[in-house]
Amino acid sequence: MQQAKSTFARGFAVSALALALTACQSMRGPEPVTKADIPTGYTYKGSNQASIAAQGYKDFFADPRLIQVIDLALQNNRDLRTAALNIQKVQQQYQITQNDQLPTIGSSASFTRAASANTDYKPMNVYQVGLGVTSYELDFWGRVRSLKDAALDTYLATQSAHDSTQISLISQVSEAWLGYSYANANLRLAEQTLQAQQQSYNLNKRRFDVGIDSEVPLRQAQISVETARNDVAEYKTQVAQAQNLLNLLVGQPVPNELLPTQTVQKITSQSVFGTGLPSDLLNNRPDVQQAQYQLSAAGANIGAAKARLFPTISLTSAAGFASTDLSSLFKSGSFVWSLAPSLDLPIFDWGTRKANVKISKTDQQIALASYEKSIQNAFREVNDALAIRQNIGDRLSAQRRLVEATNKNYQLSSARFRAGIDNYLTVLDAQRSNYTAQKSLLVLEQANLNNQIELYKTLGGGIKANTSDQVQHQPSSQELKNN
Numbered sequence: 001m002q003q004a005k006s007t008f009a010r011g012f013a014v015s016a017l018a019l020a021l022t023a024c025q026s027m028r029g030p031e032p033v034t035k036a037d038i039p040t041g042y043t044y045k046g047s048n049q050a051s052i053a054a055q056g057y058k059d060f061f062a063d064p065r066l067i068q069v070i071d072l073a074l075q076n077n078r079d080l081r082t083a084a085l086n087i088q089k090v091q092q093q094y095q096i097t098q099n100d101q102l103p104t105i106g107s108s109a110s111f112t113r114a115a116s117a118n119t120d121y122k123p124m125n126v127y128q129v130g131l132g133v134t135s136y137e138l139d140f141w142g143r144v145r146s147l148k149d150a151a152l153d154t155y156l157a158t159q160s161a162h163d164s165t166q167i168s169l170i171s172q173v174s175e176a177w178l179g180y181s182y183a184n185a186n187l188r189l190a191e192q193t194l195q196a197q198q199q200s201y202n203l204n205k206r207r208f209d210v211g212i213d214s215e216v217p218l219r220q221a222q223i224s225v226e227t228a229r230n231d232v233a234e235y236k237t238q239v240a241q242a243q244n245l246l247n248l249l250v251g252q253p254v255p256n257e258l259l260p261t262q263t264v265q266k267i268t269s270q271s272v273f274g275t276g277l278p279s280d281l282l283n284n285r286p287d288v289q290q291a292q293y294q295l296s297a298a299g300a301n302i303g304a305a306k307a308r309l310f311p312t313i314s315l316t317s318a319a320g321f322a323s324t325d326l327s328s329l330f331k332s333g334s335f336v337w338s339l340a341p342s343l344d345l346p347i348f349d350w351g352t353r354k355a356n357v358k359i360s361k362t363d364q365q366i367a368l369a370s371y372e373k374s375i376q377n378a379f380r381e382v383n384d385a386l387a388i389r390q391n392i393g394d395r396l397s398a399q400r401r402l403v404e405a406t407n408k409n410y411q412l413s414s415a416r417f418r419a420g421i422d423n424y425l426t427v428l429d430a431q432r433s434n435y436t437a438q439k440s441l442l443v444l445e446q447a448n449l450n451n452q453i454e455l456y457k458t459l460g461g462g463i464k465a466n467t468s469d470q471v472q473h474q475p476s477s478q479e480l481k482n483n
Contacts, residue, residue, distance in 0.1 A: 073170075
């Protein structure tokens with residue numbers, strides 16, 4: 001029995017030695033140099049204060065109803081739920097590749113009844129039980145490790161994709177909630193205009209009935225009434241569509257008490273919209289982080305492809321008990337063990353493995369181009385948002401003055417018409433100008449608030465709920481290798 005134990009120990013010592021010989025190095029090459037022409041500042045002037053992306057959405061947005069709607073969306077939105085499930089899926093795939101670095105140990109039991117010429121064809125029973133390592137690859141060239149690194153980077157990229165989806169969702173929900181508010185504002189303006197047009201029509205009808213005016217002003221007033229009535233119906237449709245969009249984004253019907261009842265004039269309590277440094281943008285944007293992880297994964301795949309150019313050494317071993325008599329299976333002298341290394345040596349494969357190396361290098365160049373484009377796109381989006389912010393204040397001031405002027409002109413034209421100085425066409429033209437100016441003001445006010453949301457999004461805001469929350473970016477496999 002002592003001899004059996006000694007033999008058993010030697011078998012597992014051999015397996016342990018094989019594990020120790022497994023190389024930890026990777027054959028991945030150096031990372032390519034990024035040439036995204038990262039600017040030292042933004043094209044349009046922004047505040048140098050800390051980036052608003054560092055604020056949690058619960059601190060950035062001012063209306064508690066909107067914050068509750070965002071929370072509901074984060075719980076129920078199907079796109080975000082799919083992104084979270086993708087993380088779980090890739091996490092399990094990473095676990096599988098990580099497990100490939102370890103031997104698979106299994107138990108077995110068998111019964112064989114056979115006959116041969118050596119036993120005069122008398123049947124013989126063989127009973128066997130034991131533990132074994134099944135086809136464990138000795139990772140001398142780092143192939144399995146490179147695959148594990150690629151799986152890690154893919155997992156981290158999927159997490160970043162989830163963060164990007166969350167940022168986009170918060171922005172879409174906020175803009176949809178705002179859109180519902182301004183659809184109602186346009187509806188109220190159209191209803192007020194319809195009421196005023198109806199009053200003008202009634203006045204023109206009385207003047208026509210008593211013979212003061214011809215039928216022309218009456219029909220002009222009727223055209224204005226029907227136009228306004230059509231606008232009311234259109235904006236009712238827009239209100240319903242805005243609510244449908246909001247419900248879709250949230251993933252469930254939004255309670256009425258969380259919908260804005262008045263026109264939203266302020267979306268955030270921030271008066272200064274800090275952009276921070278350009279380097280902050282690269283850290284805050286999860287889509288840039290995702291592209292960086294994908295670039296690192298492409299480098300790891302090169303290492304795996306290069307390792308396939310070299311021999312693959314696998315190990316199969318087993319240890320247990322075997323006997324021709326079931327009652328003697330576990331007695332002294334029935335212990336058996338086996339150790340079976342195998343070698344897969346590439347000799348001639350028509351260039352397939354070399355082609356795979358070239359493909360993986362091309363994939364890395366594609367990933368590099370995508371990474372550089374993600375950086376350029378991030379700066380473009382921020383510059384676009386800042387370009388709007390640059391002049392939106394002047395546009396709003398001018399539009400408000402235009403509304404005041406057209407409103408005063410409408411009042412004067414109405415008074416002159418009632419006094420018989422001007423005809424109704426002047427009133428009609430003034431009324432149309434005033435209505436158009438008020439609609440344009442609502443569009444500009446909504447655009448101003450949407451721009452604040454867009455700037456928060458493009459700077460990478462929305463990952464955190466509260467400003468005090470900490471967000472940690474996991475290093476890629478290449479960064480871990482460099483460290």
